[in-house]
Amino acid sequence: MKNWLTLEPDRVKLMNKHYTPGRAGNKIECVVVHHNAGVLTIDQIWDVWQTRQASAHYQVQSDGVIGQLVWDADTAWHAANQYTNQRSIGIEVSNSAGASQDWPITDTAICEAGRLIAAVCLHYNLGRPVSGDNVRYHREFYGTSCPYHLAPGGKYNAALMAEAQRFYDELKAKKNGTPAPQPKEEITVSEADRIIRHITDYISGFVGPIGSDTKDVRQQLTGGRDAGDYRGWPQLGKDSQGRNLTVVDAIAALRVELAEFRAEFDKHVEEN
Template structure:
């Protein structure tokens, strides 16, 4: 387990941090609020000593205390703090690094929405989103991620630093970069420190490359469903477990153990205390029965119910056929999961991470052949991953004919790819193509080739066709050579160059004319 420290009283020695097997530290770039805060802000000398010892350095801004939190200054505070943090990073030799802005109190959702989120939006406007992180309780980190005001690390993870304080047991392991689980203990060099668990390869120790944006997909229109038939019972409004609002973290797969339609599921769940968000019918038709924002009763586990979305899959045969599932259902189920993964920022479908099976939390074989290791698992996962790639691709869809035409145009411009390079277009081939057309209605490249060929011909007329590696081997005309060359050509009926004939004309001039 990789750990990093944070501290404010003073700077532990680099050698002592390294000896204690910590990977680095998150250091303050804000000024000291109290005189005892000797580790605010980090200096270039300290930063250089840490990096020389192989330690990584992250940055955090926190000036205000519990009675006057930085984030409660709204947009004006966010702009001012981002500018000051950027200047402090540059001074410390950490230019371009991201910064965690601390929300070090039990902020409720109302204050986040009314004030704090505007602080972070202003910081993003100054630094760019990929340089903004948040320190706070688990819900604040999740709110910042959902509102798009902190760096996106990809795979459903953001530049969030979750503190144990006020998080009610939630550690942010699935979506944050750091977890501050140990507070105020003696550390290296006798300094009181907090110890943080590192969850992600990028936790703020270096500039963050912008995560590849997905194509402009309207996620509010996802997933695509053919029918909505809302249940009126046997589900829980909202996503609260043990008093904590939960975020969707994964999809759970089920099979009906029956050949049901969406209406059939609705009818069964009127009398059975169970439900799922979606039903995929034998034909591949998709129905929705519980809204994503609500909790379906499907996984025999309260926490898993609150953190997941359930997809039921109809069987195409009964127990006597060992509960088969049609390919249409497999394909539609996988595509539905992909769209849900995109909508809820879960990343590309990956089993064991954002795709799970019902059998993991109950005494059941469900989803049977769809489960990991089952005969339908690989096909379902491929359908999910292929569809996710398609709907997040930035490339335009092209027909084979359009693609071939584009290749032909490119090859005309640059030449076909050969021996690891594009050698450029073939002037002679283009000239021949132009000549075959009678030099009429030429393509742009054919016209360019004709012009180039004519230019080469004129140059050869003036300097002769001889060239070396650097181009025409011309350093001025030699009158004797020109006379001899023209005489030799005259004997064989050849034509002289313009330069040769000019030399004859010059020879014919009288001294006065010269």
């Protein structure tokens, strides 16, 4: 495309029949996507439409070159529905091989088609490209599989719409003179696993010891549940069975000793 903002195509090869001048006063409301069901250049699709009562506004070749065959202001015969034809822009995309290879399309053609969708949506104020809203598909209006892999559920639809939306944002920013939005960084599964492991290790390494210390303090001070799992502290001495006393044990022993000392003291006072 020579100029995306003005919709100036790489080539212009206008149809001399099988289209309708004007749009009967209707405004453009959407884009309708097609595939050629053939490997066709701009010239070749023009030739096909000379003998077939059909046409579209744009043809996207496999090498990404975009040709205009019907002016946007006129009605192309592409959706087999006059109402839709008068309110839409038809975009044809060439395949890179035939039915024996299941009608593939090059990455270049998918990319350029997506950008053309974006440019049309921006130029005619249709809003950001949305599949099923301002981006429609031939099969919605006629008994056909067209645009096949480019339609929702097809293997090319996600790439087509992703590029259409990305490029729309870029073009809109360029038109408004603002910085283009940066794509969000995607986190891969392996990166997500690494982050989860890091958080888990942090919790285990930081919170784990704190929880363990808290439990130790609780047991040493209160002699609570699982007290048998704690051997006390050697600084506090040992009990009759040779085990280290806990803080609770030491205080209890001290209380006994103080009681014995008080009894001896009181007896001594009485005797004297």
